[in-house]
Amino acid sequence: MNPNQKIVWLTDIHLNFATPDVTEDFIGAVGDLQPGAILLGGDIGEADSVAGYLSQLSNAWECPIYFVLGNHDFYRGSIAGVREQATTLAESNGRLTYLTAEEEVLPLSPSIGLIGHDGWADARVGDYMRSTVMMNDYRLIEELTNHDKTSRLEELRRLGDDAGEAIRQRLLSAIEKYDELYLLTHLPPFLEACWHDGKISDEEWSPHFTCMAIGHAIRDVMRTRPEKQLTVLCGHTHGEGTCQPLPNVRVETGGADYGKPAVTKVWEL
Numbered sequence: 001m002n003p004n005q006k007i008v009w010l011t012d013i014h015l016n017f018a019t020p021d022v023t024e025d026f027i028g029a030v031g032d033l034q035p036g037a038i039l040l041g042g043d044i045g046e047a048d049s050v051a052g053y054l055s056q057l058s059n060a061w062e063c064p065i066y067f068v069l070g071n072h073d074f075y076r077g078s079i080a081g082v083r084e085q086a087t088t089l090a091e092s093n094g095r096l097t098y099l100t101a102e103e104e105v106l107p108l109s110p111s112i113g114l115i116g117h118d119g120w121a122d123a124r125v126g127d128y129m130r131s132t133v134m135m136n137d138y139r140l141i142e143e144l145t146n147h148d149k150t151s152r153l154e155e156l157r158r159l160g161d162d163a164g165e166a167i168r169q170r171l172l173s174a175i176e177k178y179d180e181l182y183l184l185t186h187l188p189p190f191l192e193a194c195w196h197d198g199k200i201s202d203e204e205w206s207p208h209f210t211c212m213a214i215g216h217a218i219r220d221v222m223r224t225r226p227e228k229q230l231t232v233l234c235g236h237t238h239g240e241g242t243c244q245p246l247p248n249v250r251v252e253t254g255g256a257d258y259g260k261p262a263v264t265k266v267w268e269l
């Protein structure tokens, strides 16, 4: 990448809820920004449409697109199947990089490293057992259907732990190579990042909104290296906000509206 690149971050674009005209305008508006790189934070479409949207976006935008997937991207399909499809697509498309499948840190600029993972809501904050929230995830994603509440909790924790372990290993290695890092993920990794309608999500919602396994990995690694800086970019709650769980860790949660895909943030490196 060239120095002084313009980075465009997009999260929760949910193109399956947008009309063709709205989608076309959105794709044009992002292209007009002439990004040096795009960070695409998940909830792009659903299982049967996400690969098509990724191909459409990579044909339209003439820059690298680093992406992770969100829970909606697995609806009416399976997590394993859609992840495999995304990995295969990215391997054959020079513009697309699926960060969940990338074990090594990537250069976002000569001095800033990029890692990422989809993450998963692992029900480690709030009160999962008392929560009456029935996410569509639990009806529409193969791995999460046919569970009672207790066995579903085990599956959510397993998915969260896989993400947390991947981020722990990537962060430990990335931190040796860069002083500044970005981490792109779908779920807020801390309760303080769980913004919704200007407030932090309550006990009912936060179990379904937070990937604490990634949060624990971030805290464990970044606490030992106060001279290094990490910026986390996440979405999922559709509520905008920022928090600073450690002096050297800043988390930005992107806002979103269904049917109105929009640019979350633009900045120059």
Ligand SMILES: [Fe+2]
Pocket: 012, 014, 043, 070, 072, 236, 237, 238, 256
């Ligand atoms: Fe979303």
Ligand SMILES: [Fe+2]
Pocket: 043, 070, 071, 072, 186, 235, 236, 237
């Ligand atoms: Fe989501």
